[in-house]
Amino acid sequence: MKQFIAFVRKEFFHIFRDRRTMLILLGMPVVQIILFGFAITTEVRNVRVAVLDPSNDAVTRRIIDRVDASEYFTVIRRLHSPEEAERFFRSGDIDMAIVFSERFSDNLYTGEAGVQIISDATDPNMATMQAGYATNIISMVRQDMLPPGVRVSAIVPQVKLLYNPQMKSAYNFVPGVMGLILMLICAMMTSISIVREKETGTMEVLLVSPVKPLFIILAKAVPYFVLSFVNLITILLLSVYVLHVPVAGSLFWLIAVSLLFIFVSLALGLLISTVTRTQVAAMLVSGLMLMMPTMLLSGMIFPIESMPAILQGISTVIPARWYIQAVRKLMIEGVDISLVLTEIGILTVMAVLLITVSFKKFKNRLE
Template sequence: MKQFIAFVRKEFYHIFRDRRTMLILLGMPVIQIILFGFAITTEVKNVRLAVLDPSNDVMTRKIIDKLDASEYFTVTRRFHSPQEMDLAFRKNVVDMALVFGEHFTDGLYSGDARVQLVVDATDPNMSTTQMNYAAGIIAAAGQEMLPPNISMGRLTPDIKLLYNPQMKSAYNFVPGVMGLILMLICAMMTSISIVREKETGTMEILLVSPVKPLFVILAKAVPYFVLSFVNLITILLLSVFVLDVPVVGSLFWLVIVSLLFIFVSLSLGLLISSVTRTQVAAMLASGLILMMPTMVLSGMIFPVESMPLVLQIISDLIPAHWYIQAVRKLMIEGVPIMLVYKEIGILLLMAVVLITVSFKKFKYRLE
């Protein structure tokens, strides 16, 4: 029995001395419960609501105040024309618009009141939830505003779905799958392939060859760049001809933005390979830094706006978050390239920072 206890004590010592094992055993559950507890949610929160109210009377203002006072919607803009509303949707600065008909109060008493909800339907599940919440608040507000002796039917808003009127789920997951696949192939596989050379001892032979170390590293990344480009073309062909998701915007700029994202992912993979020594460590880093945050926090499945502020900040640091936004704008919404400058600029900045840090951290002389 003493020998058994001694072996058990020895195993505890081995676990406590291995930081990576401790990270898996104690750190992974904490990260998972935080992500799954706060990020994975189907609740509607922080919906950016805009208003087009030509009548601007007491009744419409009460409905607007009801929506703004709820925990689900925040009135961020007021439009003066349909053209202004259309531009705001194309810039992705609003999620939903509330449009009142003229002389709304008179129509409310006569039963001819007209109110419309214009919704960005690129995410069908979330847009359906948003519509149901808003319609319920509007109907309740309509009943409260009328005197008790006046009876009328339920005030039901008309619905207009932008970009995805058929409410196809493929419109939502295709951009996310593109970001996830390109990120995993470029970053994870690149980091593992370079670390494998270190672990087997062949990297040292490559570094002492006549070829400069910089070109050795780039040569390791080029095949994954080419394969990722082939995957990109395959995904686009399947999306258009199998899933019936059209490329509404510029195909040229969609490919250019995708190539930029591939370069960012390759730089991230190179950074992981620079700070890890074994394939196990590279896989662990890829799983913690890439796969789970990309799936949960990038906006691929769950809306970032409904997450706590801390997770929203972390989401802004994930390259796939900005790439998925750019793909949705170019592929689904069909906006011009000048409305994607923000996403492109952030991806360019990430590429410069990651490639600079990667080459500074890379050890040209192995220990």
């Protein structure tokens, strides 16, 4: 029994001395419960609303104030024409628009007052929930404004769903799945490339060659870049001809942005390979440590606007977030490339930083 207790103590000492094991055992559950608890939410929050109110009467102002006061919506713009609403939707500045009919207050008692709710349906479930919440608020304000005993027909807002009127879920998950697949495949494959050279003993040959370390790193990425491009074409063909998700925008720019994201993912994998010592560690970091944040914090499944501010800040450093936003704009909304320059700029900066850090971390001598 004493020998058994001695072995148990030895194992405890081994675990306590290994900081990485302690981090996985005690730190990972904390991170997971926080991410799953706050990021996984189907609640409607922080919806950016624009209002077109040609009548500007007491009833419409009351409805707008009630919408803005709710915890779900924030009125950020007043529109002057329907064309403005379309422009703001395409630029990604608003998530929903409320359009009132003319002489809304006068027509309220005759039942002729009309309201249109326009929502971005690239995420069909969220668009339906947003329209439902706004409809409830409008109905409650209408009921409050009517004198006691007066009965008129209820206002049924006309709901218009942009970009996805058929409410197909594929329009929502295809851009997210594209980002997840390309990120995991590219990062996972390249993360083990340099580590494999270390474990097999062929790194010495590379280090004594006249090739500069930067070109060694880039040479590791080129084959995977070509293979990832083949994967990209396959994904696009399946999305269009099997899942029936059309490419509404420019196919050229969609491929160009995808290639930029592939390069970012490859650079991230190369960085992982330079800081890890074994293939197992590289696979764990690239697979486990990247998959969960990419799924939860990139906007692939759950809207970023509904997350706490701290998680929204963390999501800004996840490359897949910007790629998914760009794909939704180019592929689903069909916007011009000028409206995707922000995402392209951020991905470009990430690519340069990751390659630079990978070069700095690359060791010219084996330990």
